[in-house]
Amino acid sequence: MRQPFTPNEMMTVAAARALTNDDVCFVGIGAPSAACNLARQTHAPDIVLIYESGTLETRPNVLPLSIGDGELCETALTTVSVPEMFRYWLQGGRITTGFLGGAQIDRFANLNTTVVGPYEKPSVRLPGGGGAPEIATSCGQIFITMAHSKRAFVEKIDFFTSLGHGEGGDSRKKLGVTTKGPTKVMTDLCVMEPDEKTKELTVVSLHPGITKEQVSAATGWQIKFATNVIETPAPNETELKVLRELHARTKAAHGGNA
Amino acid sequence: MRQPFTPNEMMTVAAARALTNDDVCFVGIGAPSAACNLARQTHAPDIVLIYESGTLETRPNVLPLSIGDGELCETALTTVSVPEMFRYWLQGGRITTGFLGGAQIDRFANLNTTVVGPYEKPSVRLPGGGGAPEIATSCGQIFITMAHSKRAFVEKIDFFTSLGHGEGGDSRKKLGVTTKGPTKVMTDLCVMEPDEKTKELTVVSLHPGITKEQVSAATGWQIKFATNVIETPAPNETELKVLRELHARTKAAHGGNA
Amino acid sequence: MAQFLKLSEAIEANVKDGDAVAMEGFTHLIPFAAGHEIIRQKRKRLSLIRMTPDLIYDQLIGMGCAERMTFSWGGNPGVGSLHRFRDAYQNGWPNKLEIVEHSHAAMANAYDAAAAGLPFAVFRGYRGAELPRVNPSIKEVICPYTGEKLATVPAVKLDVAIIHAQKADRKGNVLLEGIVGVQKEAVLAAKRSVVTVEEIVDELNPPSPNSVVLPGWTVKAVVAVPGGAHPSYTHGYYKRDNAFYKAWDDIARERDTFTAWMDENVLRKGPEAFAHHAKKAA
């Protein structure tokens, strides 16, 4: 019998599965961090995890709350300065897979984490891009994890914080960018991939129990589905166990209302 | 009674005396290294010595044969990478005094350590500039130590390895260089300083027993003398003792035909 | 040469109204005690520079010390927004706040360039991103060899850098260990620098010849403030107080709870209040 799981767990597991043992990942806080460490603790024990705080090849036992928790440095192979991280390691082209998320995403996987509303007079001022503008173009490929909602998956993002596939097609190439950009978007409802030609995000698999209608209703544009949409295999017992233990250790470690 | 001393010892002592306890020195191998460590072991115990190999604030007990002997790192406050040395420490403008020497020098203290003869077809291919081109312009001021001879002190140097006072006058300013450049040239015969206006090297002190005629005869251009040329105070007992012990320790440490 | 001062003296002497100030520390070693002292001394019109403004700038902004913030990521890490920053930027409370926004890569390069004495940095950045439209200081150069267009950012210009570190010796040489961020660059970029440390020791004893050490002659003032990075942390001493970072979300959300907290925990306290967070790892 299948164990029950939450939509967020399904998203994290789907992201973890997309990672391989040979990946060198630039990890963000939250779902990416959970996914990468889940992968490391299951099928990809040698995966290299890099956090922008300078921690190279880190193996945290609890998930960091911040990108620079002590746990990351203590379990890292080595820790470099932040200029070195962005210059030698990210810009140097050594990262195979970078993770991003955002407040808004469009059909070409461009992301906004800067403002809701106009830049000069925003209705909500968000934290901003951080590492994203260069992660988006320097990593071999980008995985995106986001909760699926009409507020987030929008026809038009308010600000281009980081490049996805631009206006689609060969937009990246036209900008002189040679990396792949977003190759997968993992949400709590489904997995999307850009169409080979148009680069428009296309649903390739639906999480167990999720319908096309639910996805369409949670997307701010007319979302396309692949010819053969499959069902995302549900999280297996090991994945759930490892993920939940990771979260439990994390909650205990961070204290308060985790 | 005055102890006898060699011309080279006089040169080294004169250079050491020009250094202060507040200096941060970019040290070269040979006479500069001897002078800087003599100063450190006599009147300037807190002088900061930096070698281009990345060793910051080093206190060698024996003189290094190379710019990167283990002694330098073992006695340093810290050791940084070579790119950091040239970028943050030298170019960053943190050095008060840099030492240079060369195979040839002209009346404006421009130096050649590159070639004798034409660059493309030299009669002697010298080691080249190394750190000199940027030491010459990034340090607050430059001290030069060189053995005095007509072969070295020439009317026209074969190659401008590093900038002294260019064509004299405000040459440095015209090139956008704001540091002082060479302020003292210490030879085994005398001490020279650039004239305030013309920047032509002018003898300001003669080492004990040396005549103006000897200096003129060893200089490839009509060398000028200051109105009041003084006698360089001879090395005192402490200076000679410290310098000779330094050389003796060095010879013992390096082995072979030191 | 480094002077050994009390925190109040070090801030009084080195931080002036209107200064360009970087208080750095990438999550780790954030100089909170020094930030609190600036608040107590009621500095005004500061131009605050920091990659990740964090709670420390939320506090300075909320207390009216800042008129400009240069940054690349302005949130409470893993928690959410900086409410005081948002309130200042969106509503002008307690005063208007101007922003200069970059990416992390741009800021890191801008610090690096300043430490290297260069007027600007070149990096492969902002391609397809919108920030260059709204930040006129982002420009470009053409590679003279390949013809590639690359982004440029001006070097940071700092009057004063303030950092926290593990320890200093009696000559003011400073050892940083762990996540070292851009602190070395910030100190080397600044006209003046203040370093708070967990402890002052007779011998620095860096564990490696290549440990990150700032010579005393690059530092203006050294102050022992045990626990001075709390709720951030000091590698080898005490851990990040993640529970406090989460609690801050509620404290800072409303103006009155924020003001009350600052009054009780900053204005009515001194640097010795940090001491109970200090702890050396076994």
Place this chain on the structure above:
Amino acid sequence: MAQFLKLSEAIEANVKDGDAVAMEGFTHLIPFAAGHEIIRQKRKRLSLIRMTPDLIYDQLIGMGCAERMTFSWGGNPGVGSLHRFRDAYQNGWPNKLEIVEHSHAAMANAYDAAAAGLPFAVFRGYRGAELPRVNPSIKEVICPYTGEKLATVPAVKLDVAIIHAQKADRKGNVLLEGIVGVQKEAVLAAKRSVVTVEEIVDELNPPSPNSVVLPGWTVKAVVAVPGGAHPSYTHGYYKRDNAFYKAWDDIARERDTFTAWMDENVLRKGPEAFAHHAKKAA
């Protein structure tokens, strides 16, 4: 991922005739054993890159392995000239040698830029110096903010970087300690890299979290060659053989003494000949 090979295999697999090769180490950690192996394998037409060519390139040049040398200071430190380099450059023996000459600052920046994936570096250099007249790869850019003219140098382009280090663990992670030069940059700049080490250990145990460590996935081949830096040295293991550096002046001055020495000490030997120099400091 790093492969653990014999030295002959590592050189065979990674160094090809005509390659652009950097064997780095600023006085310290110079990979002499690897250089000797290249000589034994009779590589030809190498484009050798190194800030300070030192004895290692004097040997490679004298044995006819090189057709070009990019460098910033080509002498025997504290001793004098590199006679084999001079003979090749001035007299074409044993073959013509082309040179590309820079300053140290330029070379250091060129390595840094390559490690950072940039096509070029900007630095404040060569002002009033003549090298830009004879090296057409030295160009300039204008700072887009201040109008200042600054020098540029193209990033180094390397097929292979070869370095020596203290130790590697069984995953190929490499620890460098002491004078670390431009070795990290060289490895990160190269398509392939070979690292010889004093020893291979179970646990790397870097003394500081900020120690200089190259992850195994940045390295192509790791080879244990105890003593492999001699007559250069390995911090924590054995000292620089300054007497040998001085003796080299006589050995290399004439073609026949050089050839005889190389025959006896390189061609008729293998990497195990370095073992008797190996020693771990107490």
